[in-house]
Amino acid sequence: GAGVSQSPRYKVAKRGQDVALRCDPISGHVSLFWYQQALGQGPEFLTYFQNEAQLDKSGLPSDRFFAERPEGSVSTLKIQRTQQEDSAVYLCASQPPSGISREQYFGPGTRLTVT
Amino acid sequence: AQKITQTQPGMFVQEKEAVTLDCTYDTSDQSYGLFWYKQPSSGEMIFLIYQGSYDEQNATEGRYSLNFQKARKSANLVISASQLGDSAMYFCAMRDPAYSGAGSYQLTFGKGTKLSVIP
Numbered sequence: 001g002a003g004v005s006q007s008p009r010y011k012v013a014k015r016g017q018d019v020a021l022r023c024d025p026i027s028g029h030v031s032l033f034w035y036q037q038a039l040g041q042g043p044e045f046l047t048y049f050q051n052e053a054q055l056d057k058s059g060l061p062s063d064r065f066f067a068e069r070p071e072g073s074v075s076t077l078k079i080q081r082t083q084q085e086d087s088a089v090y091l092c093a094s095q096p097p098s099g100i101s102r103e104q105y106f107g108p109g110t111r112l113t114v115t
Numbered sequence: 116a117q118k119i120t121q122t123q124p125g126m127f128v129q130e131k132e133a134v135t136l137d138c139t140y141d142t143s144d145q146s147y148g149l150f151w152y153k154q155p156s157s158g159e160m161i162f163l164i165y166q167g168s169y170d171e172q173n174a175t176e177g178r179y180s181l182n183f184q185k186a187r188k189s190a191n192l193v194i195s196a197s198q199l200g201d202s203a204m205y206f207c208a209m210r211d212p213a214y215s216g217a218g219s220y221q222l223t224f225g226k227g228t229k230l231s232v233i234p
Contacts, residue, residue: 031220033221035222040226042119042206042224042226043206043224045222091160095220103150104222106159107159109158109159
């Protein structure tokens with residue numbers, strides 16, 4: 001079956017540009033997470049959706065970061081006025097609805113490079 | 116605040132040998148979940164094994180087992196019979212158990228251990 005997909009896989013942006021990163025979760029997964037992974041580090045939580053509701057955005061580093069999931073499936077992470085410190089891999093994960101012990105299923109990530 | 120510590124930046128193991136990757140955690144919660152993920156060079160995080168804080172038995176999944184020592188707050192991953200395909204980054208993670216009504220089960224990750232399997 002299809003896993004979590006993300007696009008683009010690689011994105012190069014000039015400082016100050018806006019970018020949009022897309023995540024297609026596994027069908028039927030109500031929970032969706034975004035993580036940021038800096039080079040040589042573990043992923044860090046950004047935000048969480050349950051269906052279309054954004055229930056936790058405590059990890060978003062600034063108001064330049066915005067995420068949405070309007071129909072409860074595909075999600076977009078938008079970064080406005082990109083800065084060099086935004087360079088990282090952005091990982092999306094989805095989780096099935098039953099059982100809180102279930103693992104999160106990750107996509108391949110989008111590697112963002114801000115020049 | 117939760118914290119995951121992986122003290123081994125890199126490890127080497129001979130093919131077919133067993134290897135232990137260390138993970139210690141810090142939490143004041145009684146209920147929590149511990150995960151290990153593998154991240155190959157392709158970048159995707161692959162779930163390996165899960166241990167709940169109330170699970171009495173150590174978790175096992177094929178060649179992977181989790182040495183859970185609750186009093187020491189450690190959750191080491193043991194890989195038996197290493198294969199060349201096991202070469203990757205390995206991350207220990209904890210599920211945030213806080214349920215404030217928002218129901219966010221975010222994962223807190225360590226910095227990872229790079230495992231290299233030598234033929």
